[in-house]
Amino acid sequence: MTDPRSQEISVIVVDDQPLVRMGNSLVLDTAEDIHVVGEAASGEQAIALTALLAPDVVLMDVRMPGMGGLEATRHITRTQPDTRVIVLTTFDLDEYAFGALKAGASAFLLKSTTPTALTEAVRIVAAGDAVVEPRITRQLIDAYSGQRYSEPGQHPGQPxxxxxxxxxxxxxxxxxxxxxxxxxxxxxxxxxxxxxxxxxxxxxxxxxxxxxxxxxxxxxxxxxxxxxxxx
Structure with missing residues (x-):
């Protein structure tokens, strides 16, 4: 008989604030198809725990003492290709947002997101898709829309x-x-x-x-x- 827990989405929650870390873990563990297998308080701990447990998803804080979420995300996505990272931040447009996505994060959410939205994001990312809150996408577009270039002789429509x-x-x-x-x-x-x-x-x-x-x-x-x- 198949163990029901083998079908669950395994998650590691990373945040340097114990109450935030505990709260996110409790939210995710209430879902029948999600199981929090570990918690980490720093980027270094996140990397070590991910290598040990190979979770489906890592819920990653951006700003932490020592190694931050950006560097940890880059390392995890490079060395653990089957593990997806969701970056969680307090700010609508954190200065690390674009860098975190470039580092390989599959989702970028605000800490003000609802428990339902967080749970659904874990499911979507674990299934191989990506999630970026619409208002964050728009702000990233506004922030980076000035970074344009053109090549001599290139058709203006399609690079x-x-x-x-x-x-x-x-x-x-x-x-x-x-x-x-x-x-x-x-x-x-x-x-x-x-x-x-x-x-x-x-x-x-x-x-x-x-x-x-x-x-x-x-x-x-x-x-x-x-x-x-x-x-």
Whole structure:
């Protein structure tokens, strides 16, 4: 008989504040399909515990004494590719937010998020998707939209790095980069949900992107943020 606990999502909670750490652990442990297997108070402890327990998800605080969440996230995503990291922070636009996502985090949430939203984020990330709260996505876009460049002779519409994308895939890539959710893309481009998902999977495969977060970051880096995604 299969052990029900083997089907649970294993989580390590990392925060230097004991009450916050305990609170998040209690919230997650109330879900039948989630089990907190360990807690850590620093980046160093998080790395050691992740190597020992190989959890599905690490809930990572950003600001901690010693090694912070950014460096710990980078190390964990590099050495434990099957473990996903959710970055949790107090601030709407923490100065480490973009760096944490570039370090490989699959989600970026505020500590003011609801218990229901936190639990659902763990499920989504464990399933291989990514989560960034919409208002954070918009703020990141505003913060980094000025980082644009153009190459001599390059077509102004589609950067050469995206040349393998079809026109429709390019439209959807721009929509993702602009922070639109799948339902919003479906409505804006008048496509079915299944078609949008198929296109997104092909985009990720062609561009060798792990998830939605990496797609958003690439859009920032290519200077596409701020353009109308619906062409």
């Amino acid at each position: 050469s790095q995206l040349s393998d994308l079809t026109p429709r895939e390019f439209d959807i890539f721009l929509a993702i980069g602009s922070g639109l959710s799948n339902p919003e893309i479906t409505n804006e481009l008048n496509l079915s949900s299944a078609t949008v998902k198929t296109h997104i999977n092909r985009i990720f495969s062609k561009l060798q992107l792990r998830d939605r977060v990496q797609a958003v970051i690439l859009a920032y880096e290519l200077g596409l943020v701020g353009r109308d995604p619906i062409g």
